[in-house]
Amino acid sequence: MNSFTSLSLKLTGLVFILSFLLDGFILPLPYRFNQSQWQVGFVTTFVDRGIVPLLGIILVLIAYWIDANRDRDVISRKSRFELRWPIFIFSTLLGLVFLLMIPVHINNINQIKNNALTQIQQGVDQGEGQIQAFLVQLNTLSQNPQLLDQQISQRTQVIETGRFQGQPISTEQLETLRQQKEQLTNLRNLSKKPKEFKQELDRIKNELQTQLQDRRTQAESQANLEALKQWLRIGIQSMLLSICYSLIGWLGIRELGSMKKRPA
Secondary structure, three states: OOOHHHHHHHHHHHHHHHHHHHHHHHHHHHHHOOHHHHHHHHHHHHOOOOHHHHHHHHHHHHHHHHHHHOOHHHHHHHOOOHHHHHHHHHHHHHHHHHHHHHHHHHHHHHHHHHHHHHHHHHHHHHHHHHHHHHHHHHHHHHHHHHHHHHHHHHHHHHHOOOOOOOEEEEEEHHHHHHHHHHHHHHHHHHOOOHHHHHHHHHHHHHHHHHHHHHHHHHHHHHHHHHHHHHHHHHHHHHHHHHHHHHHHHHHHHHHHHHHHHOOO
């Protein structure tokens, strides 16, 4: 019975290990080694499944422990192939791989974060341009009362009907139109008062720029938070796996080496 249990544990352990290696080749398909995003996904998947071969190694070692506690006459019939040697070497190599993945992953996360921050900055620059264009449009409208009245009338009609070009509009769009109508109405009332009109333009500009900066701050905070979560989760997990595999491998190899040197 012990012999059957030991064999079953060894086979199960090897299946765990081979399954991990197979997933390591198949899941990253198609390979894109030059892409940071692909490397991040590969390392994340590899680390998340890093516990699988550890279970396999433990099962194999338990099987050998069972063999070691069998009757001496059974023990004397030693297997020609010592499975623990490749197991411990494999464990040592995995420890090294998980250790090397830490700086690679951190570097890729930094690149992705920097790209995200660059895109955020580009969005802010584009938003600044849109604000300036909007202010120019308002200034132009204030100098053309008829066009200003037309813009107010168009928005009033859409607000009353709740439809634009025959299509229903959302509540957020309605609220935006109401704000625009209110701004245009104030501009029309202030168009004959240049000083007050300029003050209103400055107020609208400051309000829009504040909203733009708030969105920028929120987006940058989110990008930094996501990068930090990736650093901590994958970095710490990979470090723990590296320590565990390395200790099992080194201590196992040392133990087998000392057993080989012992006199029969």
